[in-house]
Amino acid sequence: MTPFGIFIRSLRAAHDVKLNQLADALSVKAAYLSALERGKKGKPSPELVKHIIAFFNLNKEQASELIQVAEMSDPKHVIPEHSEPGDYELAHLFMNKLNRLDDFQRKIITEILTYDEDTNMRQKETNTLLSKSQTMIRKGEKLCA
Helix, strand or coil: CCCHHHHHHHHHCCCCCCHHHHHHHHCHHHHHHHHHHHHHCCCCCCCHHHHHHHHHHHHHHHHHHHHHHHHCCCCCCCCCCCHHHHHHHHHHHHHHHHHHCCCCCHHHHHHHHHHHHHHHHHHHHHHHHHHHHHHHCCCCCCCCC
C-alpha cells in the first residue's frame, strides 16, 4: 500500500466514511479509488487531491501532508534525461534491492539522500549512522542483502 493509500484509509476511518461514499463525493468510481488506495494506479491528480482536502476539510498541515504523500506515491519514476551513466547503475541497483532493505538500511539511505535538506539537524544523527555502517563493513557484515 502506498503512503497515499494509508493516509486516505486513515482519513476515511477517522471520519467513518465508506469507500463508496468518498468515491461518490469525489465523482470517481469506487474501483478507481480502491486501486489508488492499494497502489494499483499511479499517483492521484492534483485536482483529486484538492477535492479530498475539501471533502475532509483538512487543515493546512494535513493538506500539506496529503499533497506530499500523493507525490511520494507515484509508482513510476523516470531517470532524468541528462543523467550520468552511474545514475542509471545506482537506480537499477536500488530498485533491485529495495524490497530487501531492512529498517536500518532504509534509515541510512534516507539520511544520505536528505542530508543537505537540513544539515544542522541531521549532522549528528548522520555521523552516528555512518559510523555504525562503517563498523559493520569493518566487521564484514553486509549492509544490503
